[in-house]
Amino acid sequence: MVELETAERRFIESMGQYFERRGGTRISGRIYALLMIAGKPLSNKRIATLLNVSAAxxxxxxxxxxxxxxxxxTSVPGDRQHYYVIHSEGWEGSLRAAEDGLKSFARILGAALEVPHLSGNQNLRDASDFCAFYLTELAGIAQRWRTAQAPRAPRPAKTSKTPKGRTA
Structure with missing residues (x-):
């Protein structure tokens, strides 16, 4: 990937705006879009150059x-730079991260509902009930996704690093 074409830039900018509208940062959306279309690992430095943003x-x-x-x-044999790719678990990894966030929210609501004077609060109860329902539905979605993806060839393994960058 030497230079980005107009259509690629348009896609990258659209994804950046999408992330921003959803409460994320524009640059995160742009990075994600770039890695989606790159087709190979990109270093921090290369990402910064292609997106015309700072390495920091x-x-x-x-x-x-x-x-x-x-x-x-991920890593590139013989190169000490840090490289990144789309997560090997694909959308299921994103779903798991969303599920973890919802579980945290549900725990906060549950703790609030244990406080005697808050236990009857309908807003807290509605939110808690919705979280329970949504988490049940998410579990079904993940299973259906795995079933639908079973015929596809597995993605090649990247590295043995966790999402936080620590070696597993």
Whole structure:
């Protein structure tokens, strides 16, 4: 990937705006889009060059994308730079990150509902009930996705690093 074509830039910018509208950062969306279309691992430096942003911004936003389960670190034999690719678990990794966030939210609601004077609060109860329902539905979605993807060839293994960059 020497230079980005107009259509690629348009896609990258659209994804950046999408992430921003959803409460994320524009640069995270742009990084994610770039890695989606790159077809190969990209270094922090290469990402910064292609997107015309600072290396520090790329580093910060790559961590955010990794925490969301969107990207993961990888290595290129003989090269000591840090490289990133779309997470090997694909959309299921993103779904798992969303599920973890919802579980945390549900725990907070549950703790609030244990407080005697809050236990009858209908807003808290509705939110808690919705979380329970949604988590049940998410479990079904993940299983249906795995079943639908079974005929596809498995993706090649990347590295043995966790999303936070620690060796497993």
């Amino acid at each position: 911004s790329v580093s910060t936003n790559l961590r955010e994308c990794a925490d969301m389960g969107l990207v993961e670190p």
